[in-house]
Amino acid sequence: MARRGMRIGLLLIVVLLAAACAEDAIPVVDEPPEEQAPAAEIEIAVQPDEDATTTEYALRCGDDPGWSGDAPTDRAELPADEVCDDLPDRIEAAREALAAETCTQEYGGPQTASVTGVMDGEDVHLDVHRTDGCGIGAWEALQPLLGPAENGEMVE
Template sequence: MLRRLVLTTATAALVSAAAPAAGALALPAVGLPPLPLLSSTPDRLTVTVSKSADPAANGTFELECRAGGASGNHPAAEDACDRLGKLAGAGRDPFAPVASDRMCTQQYGGPVVARIKGTWRGRSVDARFSRADGCEIDRWRNLEPVLPSVRR
């Protein structure tokens, strides 16, 4: 009984010390998902594609994604920003490399390569993409239409 009284008193003291000022909103700290990075600066990416069999896919394209829409000379700017937004909403990092311990099929998707540099969700991006094996092909397809669709 004494133990319960001590624990109850200690807990009440901790809660009252941590209580917010009058009029402040108190939210429980446990069980809340992390908040997305809120930033007024747009995402800016430079997408460089080379060695594609489709000459229109090769080149350097600017992509800017912001709350009001997309801009830049990227051929599918709106769709590309929508795709990046969906990946962010799912909590996925679209620029993460293939894990070194992942088993990949040994299939070749062609010589096309791409590099994406810039800023996305407030962090610096410098990612390289190829279609050298099954994992890299999957990674490429995951970012279509940020990266061009490649058909062999």
């Protein structure tokens, strides 16, 4: 009986030691991981009207966010990391606006834009115009990328 008690005692010690070691082996995470901006390489081409020169520039998101190319001053002065944070929602809103089955018949101006590239491994290709309510809605969703347009003229 004494042997049985010793075996149970030793087994209990081994189990307790194993549990204590296992607790130390599990890393404790105090802070949730930081949300990262989407990885994206987006090229933007904006044409104020059919006779104007197209302005081409790019937005890079991820580890080293930034603008490149001929980004207009009002876009280049926007912190790229902030624009990148909102990019997925803005791209989705523009897609929804352009996919609408009915659009208001209003003319917002001659401006056109192309937004192409890759965001989080997904292709992005949006052709935006301001010739109806759907295009105006898409432009407004992408305003940090495309810039404001009022009364048919680009605002610089």
